[in-house]
Amino acid sequence: MAIIERPVTTQGVEIAPPATPSRAQGGFKRPVSTTGWKSWLFTVDHKKLGIMYGVMAMFFFILGGLEAVLIRLQLAAPNGKVLSASVYNQMFTMHATTMVFLFVMPMAAAFANYFIPLQIGARDVAFPRMNAFGFWCILGAGIFINLSWFFGGAADGGWFMYAPNSGPIFSPSHGVDFWALGLQIAGIASLTGAINLIVTVLNMRAPGMSLMKMPVFTWLQLVVQFLLLFAVPVITVALFLLSFQRNFGATFFDVSAGADPLLWQHLFWIFGHPEVYILVLPSFGIISEVLPVFSKKPLFGYPFVVFSGAAIGFVGWGVWAHHMFASGLGPVSVAVFSISTMAIAIPTGVKIVNWTLTLWGGKLRFTAAMHFAIGLIVLFTIGGLSGVTHSVAPSDTQQTDTYYIVAHFHYVLFGGAVFGLFSGFYYWWPKVFGKTLNEKLGKANFWFMVIGMNMTFGPMHILGLQGQPRRMYQWTEARAGEGFFNLAFWNQIASIGSLILTLGIFLFIVNVIKTARSKERAPLDPWDARTLEWMTSSPPKEHNFDVIPTVHHLDEFFHRKYEQDPVTHEYKQIATAEEIMADQEAHADKHIHMPSPSYWPIVLAATLPVIMIGVIYSIPVAIVGGIFLVLAMFGWALEPSTAPETDFDPPASEESTKELSPLV
Amino acid sequence: MSTKIRRIVAGVSGLAATAFLAGCAKDAPQDTWQPKGTNAKTIDDLQQPVFAIAGVIGVIVTCAVVYCIIKFRDRGQAMPEQTHGKPALEIGMTILPALILAGVGVFTFRTVFDLSKTSDTQMVVNVTGQQWWWEYDYPAQPELGITQPIITSGQMIIPVGTKVLLRETSRDVIHSYWIPALNGKRDAVPGRVHTLRLDADEPGIYAGQCTEFCGLSHANMRMETVALSKEDFAAWVANQLTNAKSPAEKTLAKEGEGVFLNQCVRCHQVNGLKKADGTPAIAAPDENVWAGAAPNLTHLMSRNTFAGAAFDLLSQKCRADVWGASSETVGKKYLAGVTEECLNQTDLRRWLRNAPAMKPMYADPAKLTSTNGKYRGMPNLGLTEDDIDKLVAYLSTLK
Structure with missing residues (x-):
């Protein structure tokens, strides 16, 4: 473990009270609350942070969804009057910004945070305080960007924010300033998260879990973290140029x-295209867990899925200019990027x-999670194929x-990323909350979403x-045409579809509330799952595993439950999840160290929006924010521990051999 | 399959196909699947097979998934074999799409270079985008009868069957020139000149729209390319080369000229217009408009749209007559221009009364700090109804 500080207790283990913090070089004594609101505000527990990421992302999903509904209402009829041109432009800019940066990315981070340590048999991430810092950054970024609505209007240049339309002359409100500076904060969240998870996955896997025994979800999330690590700096540079142009009179564009x-355009899309894979690969990972579980078969071609994920991670860097086929790059660039785009297919x-x-050949159980996973296969295929049609540059x-492009990326991102996330909700809900989401409502949720989504985005082709x-904030009858393919009819269908889609999302929220109120506990292993996160209680204890499992197989949990008969080759159950759990509790580690909560992540993160507001309105405020930032960094670095010195002894030799697993 | 079912299937699919084609026949004017020029046809020839292949693959994948759903549902069968895959199958399924895409790639490569050729150009038009209209500037090309440069806006006129090369740029933000029936789009980027090939097989009016988000009135930045027969084109050129004539004294139009000289000429040029003292009236849009340009109105009534092709200069009935005309008659009808009885008085008056109310623009004098007091678009000029009557009378003379 990385920062091992506070001993915690577990059933069957001797109870030791948490040490009282006595030293306070960092300015604060270290918090110790494990209950109440303080336990959330100052937590460094990857599971609590995962839930907080999820709640935040869900809030922004609803916000971005409402923005989308307004857009569709405006476009339902010609010369729409629901929104003015100016508000419409802000609306689609913020819809995309919200959905990409404040919903899909944090939601994927929620899953990554919660499940990567569990899937690799670790007790937390490598840098727990940094993990908390990342969450407070993205929350701050989301609030900061949306503050612009109340300060003279949100950004209105489209999420791609092409120069020079994003410059101070063409977008005189402060919307773009809030947008650019807010995304810088979001970028800090992504970078710290990426570094944290990469280190976690590479260093903290359970003994025996070589990289090729690692669950696919973790694998694809690892690829995503590398993409973030290299893509975010590019957008950071671009946003700096933009901010300097807008706020300090620079002339980069x-x-x-x-x-x-x-x-x-080059800077934006060098970030922007890998970003697409950042959005969709986590969902690929989720359904690569869900499909095997509900097919009762391992993932077909595990190494191919892993390597193709890594291949996407590489080739994804060489296709950005396909967003610029009409930009006037010249035939050589266009032809090359056309071919590379085909290659990524x-x-x-x-x-x-x-x-x-x-x-194929499985034993399929059609749970709600499975519905969404299968939905993803078909919908993503449609989006992928329309993608192939635009890899043909002419x-x-x-x-x-x-709108063909709008159709394409919604099939990829809604049919792909969002369906995957919903599959993940239904699959992992019992693990996170100890209660299973209602399956019937879940299936209704699926059907409303799948019909709504096809009605909304299908006609856009x-x-x-x-x-x-x-x-376009309005479309006109004069260009709508007649006959079966007239624009008026299909715009109307798309708008009706968006309402059905909204109803689907509403059903999910109803399901969440209903489940939260229900008293029925989920069984330990409700889906007969295959991976390590199911080999502990639901919800897991703070330290995840009573004993760190030693891994012998891909799908370790499955192989602990089932054994192949050497004669008949049939699989027989040899243990239940309960038996495996009982065995773990009986052999629980005697002395488990977990990191203590900390005040500093939230304090440090809170200084960033202050600095950004200062950049827009008043430099002295930025300087004051900057001073607090530096102070908070020192406070963070000097923060005392709550554990006695003896807990920091080097691990025993037997333990140290368990720390690192062979890579392959 | 029994013959009966087969017949039903054939009948249904035949019906569907007919409905489909009937639907296509009178589709939106910006349909990308109805090419009317060689460049658009080149694109269409390339994309149709790609769409077909994509469609077939989509159907195969969907069928495979549906088959699995039906066939492998849990009916209490034994635990399936825990297979981790079949490398030969995997490699095959990797190579197969690679081969298909390689085939598509070869044709794509060729088409990209074909569509970027400029060596066969027969005519050049400089196309400049600005918020939120297009300016067309025809450099002198004596072999086409263009002895002096011609400047127009909104509608670009080209001779049919002639390989036209657009040289695009922009005066403010990025715009994109797109006439779907004639070619794909090409961005007009400030500080750069991009070329786009365009030609039309038949006379007609081809609609298009700015397709790079360019700010507030992006949705209202439209354009048309009008293809005329070679004779009609020559007639159009001859008319464009003339200067506007001052209306007769003591007419309403003459009074309108006075209003124009007072107000409009600050931005809008009318070639041949003279001030009261007999000196030429030169517009100075660079002093008033951020982009530094405003549409030249010398031959306003020879076009049938105004304000960035966002509104019709023709009344609905006359518009339908011209836009719906056959390729044989469209040229003559177009060249007739906007006659007195065809003028769309309502919209033109509305525009003169308060332009920013009709088309969102940055034209509020109180909010021009970011542009040092320069407008982006046309402001409300505060004209009286009397002035508007006079102006409409004057503008009607700009044939």
């Missing part, structure tokens, strides 16, 4: 000063084939910036191919 606006296709073959020059551009 000022054509009259000799700038080339295409610089922004191959590892993506491998995944679809493997998921389908996982189902074809893309007809489609880009039309037609709208786009009929030439309706995106980002």
Whole structure:
């Protein structure tokens, strides 16, 4: 373990009271509360942080969803009057920003935070305080960006914020300032999270868990963390240039000063394309767990899924200019990026084939989680195939910036990323909360979402191919045409679809509330699962495992429950989850160290929005914020521990051999 | 399959196909699947097979998933074999899509270079985007009858069957020129010149729309390319090369000229317009508008849209007549321009009364600090109804 400080107790283990913090070089004594609101505010527990990430992301999902409904209401009829041009432009900018940075990314982080340590048999992440810091940053970023609504209007340049339209002349409100500086804070959250999880996965796997015995969800999240690690700095640079242009008179994108606006496009998409995989790979990971469990088969072609995930991680860096086929790059660049974009379809296709073959010959149980997982396969395939049509650059020059693109990325991101996340909700809810979400409501939730989503985004293929551009606050009857493919009809269908989709999301919320009120506890192993996170109580204890398991197989938990008969080759159950749990409790580690809560993550994170507000409105405020930032860093570094000195002795030799697993 | 079922299937699919084609025939004017020029056809020839292949693969995957759902449902069967995959199958399923894509890639590669050729250009038009309209500037090309540069806006006129090369740029933010029936889109980027090939097989009016988000009125930044027969094009050029004539004394239009000289000429040029003292009236949009340009109105009534092609200059009936005309008659009808009885008085008057109320623009004098007092768009000029009557009368003379 990384920061081993506070001894905690477990059943069958001698109870030792937490040491009282006595030293306070850091300014504060270290908090010790394990209950009440303080236990959430100052926690460093990856599970509590995971839940907090999830709650925050869900809030922004609803916010972004309401923005989407307003957009669809505006476009339901020609010359829509629901929103003004200015508000509409803010609305689609913030819808995308919210969904990408404040919903899908934090929700994926919620799953990563909660389940990576559990899946690899660790007791927490490598840097627990940094983990908490990341959460408070992203929460601060979300609030900060949305504050702009109340300070003269939100950003209105589209989430891609192309220069020079994002400059101070063309977007005179402070919206873009809030947007750019808020995303910087979100970027800090992503970077600290990425480093933390990479170190965790590489160093803290249970004994015996080589990389190729690691669950696929963890694998794909690992790829995502590397993508974040390299992609976020690029957007950071771009956002710095933008902020300096807007707030300090720099001329990075000022054509009259000799700038080339295409610089922004390259920077944005070098980040922006890997970002797409950052959004979707976690969901690929989730369904790569769900499909095997409910097919009673291991993931078909595990190494292929892992390597294709890594391949996407590499090739994903070489395709950014396919967002710029109409930008005037010249034929050589266009042709090369066209081919590289086709190439990335191959590892993506491998995944679809493997998921389908996982189902093939299985013993399928159609739970709500399985519904969403299968929904992802089909919907993502549609999105992937429309993606292939725009890898053909000349074809893309007809489609880009039309609703066809909007259809494409919603199939990929809603049908892909969001369906995966929902699959994850239904699959892991009993693990996190100890209660199973209602399956019937879950299936209704699925059907409303799948019908709503196809009604909303399906017609957008037609709208786009009929030439309706995106980002238009109104469309006109004069260009709507007649006949079966007229824009009026399909815009209407899309708007109705968005309401059905909303109803689907509403059913999920109803389900959550209903489940929270129910007294029925979930069984220990409700799905007959295969991976380590199910080999502990639900919800898991603070220290995750009473005894760190030693891993011998991929799908270790399955192999502890079932054994193949050497003669008949049939699988026989040899143990139940309860028996395995009882065995663990009986052999619980005698002395477990967990990191103590800390005040510093939230304090340090709180200084960032102060600095950013200062950058926009008053430099002295930024300086004061900066001073507090430095002080908080020192406080963090000097924060005392609550454990006695003896707890920091080097681990015993037997333990040290268990610490690191062989990579392969 | 029994013959009966087969017949039903054939009948149904035949019906569906007919309905589909009938639907297509009168589709939106910006349909990307109805190419009307060689460049758009080149794109279409490439994309149709790709769409077909994608469709087939989509159906195969969906069928495979549905088959699994039906066939492998848990019916209490024994635990399936815990297989971790079949490498040969995996490798095969990796190579197969790679081969398909390699095939698509070869054709894509060729088409990309074909569509970027500029060596076969027969005519050049400089196209400049700004918030929120397009300016077309025809450099002198004597072999096409263009002896002097021509400047127009909103609608670009090209001769049919001629390989036109657009040289695009922008005066403020990025815009994108797109006439779906004629070619894909190309961004107009400030500080850069991008080329786009365009040609039309038949005379007609081809609709398009700015497709790079360009701020407040992006949705209202439309354009048309009008293809005319070579003779009609020559007639159009001849008309564009003339200067506007001052209306006869003592007419309402003459009074309108006075209003124009008072107000409009600060931004809008009318070639041949003279001030009261006989000197030429030169517009100075660079002093008033951020982009430094405003549409040249010398031949306003020769176009049938205004304000960035966002509104019709033709009344609904006349518009339908011109836009719905066959390729044989459209040229003559277009060249007739906007006659007195066809003028869309309602919208033109509304525009003159308060332009920013019709099309969102940054034209509030109180909110122009970021542009040093320059407008982005046309402000409300505070014209009286009397002035508007006069102006409409004057503008109607700008044939």
